[in-house]
Amino acid sequence: MNLKDKVCIITGAARGIGEGIARRYIADGAKVAIADLRLADAEATANELTKAGPGKAIGVEMNVTDERQVNAGVQKVVDTWGAVDVLVSNAGIQIVHEIENFPFPEWKKLLAIHLDGGFLTSKACIPHMYKRGSGAIIFMGSVHSKEASPLKSAYVTAKHGLLGLARVISKEGAEHGVRANVICPGFVRTPLVAKQIPEQAAELGISEKEVVEKIMLGETVDKEFTTIEDVAEIAWVFAAFPTNALTGQSLVVSHGWYMD
Ligand SMILES: NC(=O)c1ccc[n+]([C@@H]2O[C@H](COP(=O)([O-])OP(=O)(O)OC[C@H]3O[C@@H](n4cnc5c(N)ncnc54)[C@H](O)[C@@H]3O)[C@@H](O)[C@H]2O)c1
Numbered sequence: 614m615n616l617k618d619k620v621c622i623i624t625g626a627a628r629g630i631g632e633g634i635a636r637r638y639i640a641d642g643a644k645v646a647i648a649d650l651r652l653a654d655a656e657a658t659a660n661e662l663t664k665a666g667p668g669k670a671i672g673v674e675m676n677v678t679d680e681r682q683v684n685a686g687v688q689k690v691v692d693t694w695g696a697v698d699v700l701v702s703n704a705g706i707q708i709v710h711e712i713e714n715f716p717f718p719e720w721k722k723l724l725a726i727h728l729d730g731g732f733l734t735s736k737a738c739i740p741h742m743y744k745r746g747s748g749a750i751i752f753m754g755s756v757h758s759k760e761a762s763p764l765k766s767a768y769v770t771a772k773h774g775l776l777g778l779a780r781v782i783s784k785e786g787a788e789h790g791v792r793a794n795v796i797c798p799g800f801v802r803t804p805l806v807a808k809q810i811p812e813q814a815a816e817l818g819i820s821e822k823e824v825v826e827k828i829m830l831g832e833t834v835d836k837e838f839t840t841i842e843d844v845a846e847i848a849w850v851f852a853a854f855p856t857n858a859l860t861g862q863s864l865v866v867s868h869g870w871y872m873d
Contacts, residue, residue, distance in 0.1 A: 616668075617642035620694045621852065622687065624677050624734055625704030627642040627654040629803035630753065633702055634664075640670035641849065646690045651702070658668035677704045677730030677787035687737040695855040699852045702731045702775075703753040707805050708844040709812050720767045731778050739782075739791065744754030746792035751851045752779050753797040754863055756871045763827075764816055772797075776863055783861035792860035794851045798840045799867025800829040804825040838866035 616638050623638075625631040625648035635645045635706050639662050649664070654670030660713040662670045671693060675686035690697060705727050710720045731752055742748025757765060759771040775795055782793035800806055806829070812819045813828060830836045843866050851859070865871050 614855060615641050616849070616853050619643045619698040619852070620690060620696045621699035621701065622646045622648055622690055622697060622734070623701040623703055623774040624675060624730065627658045629797070629805060630841055630844050631701070631703040632646040632658055634703065635662055635670060636665065637845035637849050638852065639665060639670060641668065643668040644694050645670045646673045646730060647671070647684050648673040650676055665708055666750050677734055680726040680733050684737050684765065688815060691741055696745060697738045697748065698748045699736055699751070701736045701751045701848060702734050705753060705805070707768055707809055709816060711764060712766045723767040724771050728774050731775055735778070735782060739786065739869070742791045743789040744773055748786070748792070749780055749852045750791065750793040751848055752795045754794070754797040756797055756799050756865060756867050758795060758797045759865065759873070760864060761869050762828045762868070764813065776866045778865070779863070787860065790857070794860060795863035796847050796851065797843060797863050797865040798844045799833065799841050800871040801841055801844060803841065811841060832870045837868045839866055839868055844860065
């Protein structure tokens, strides 16, 4: 199994987990579109990863909640490299509030990025995959696709929803060789998580150290963060696996925080 010359689109890949997945794919010879909100950020990451090689990257401007930008971004990739083999729908945000204080616009914003984003990018890539008779779609879920935490109603709802979307795509895509799977990481120390530590400390009235040791890592087997590289390795398996034997699945990578 390898990704040499496979054309991959990764959303939210200018930094964090998405960037790590792009790095892993490029190390295996893939051609990767770094799709993110700001073209300058996407291109800076693409240039850095291309230098590392042996694969290569381009930057694509894409707000995953904007159908026109999603379609234009996918078309840019097809115009550049002639195909789409792999989609990693990874772009995501976190917003924490108690449910009774959760501003409705923030609820809708979060659901749009995770769920509309997953839907729109899949919808845009699937026709290109069906044409070739193969493709892999990977959604970035979370332990919160399976487990709930206080303050995270929108995020938990969205991440559970992605399991449903992946399962439907698995059934519709099977006859076209298109697979869909979900990665469910525990806490990974990216900007998304760094931002939550002081926010949760304030909301819960505890110290930042307690947020990390009790809330984030309290249920793991070894009090360790999951790493970007851990998640990227699973993303590589889901992308490179060649048959429908591995479809409609979700894999938790969380230091045992959640055990299926
Ligand atoms: N960090 C964790 O602990 C963790 C755990 C489980 C799941 N996840 C999931 O992994 C994914 C990536 O998270 P991360 O920690 O790398 O976050 P991050 O904040 O470091 O990076 C997120 C990236 O997504 C981009 N983005 C945000 N909104 C976008 C939009 N509308 N369109 C396109 N791009 C957009 C940002 O510009 C950024 O580059 C998210 O879906 C997140 O929910 C993260």
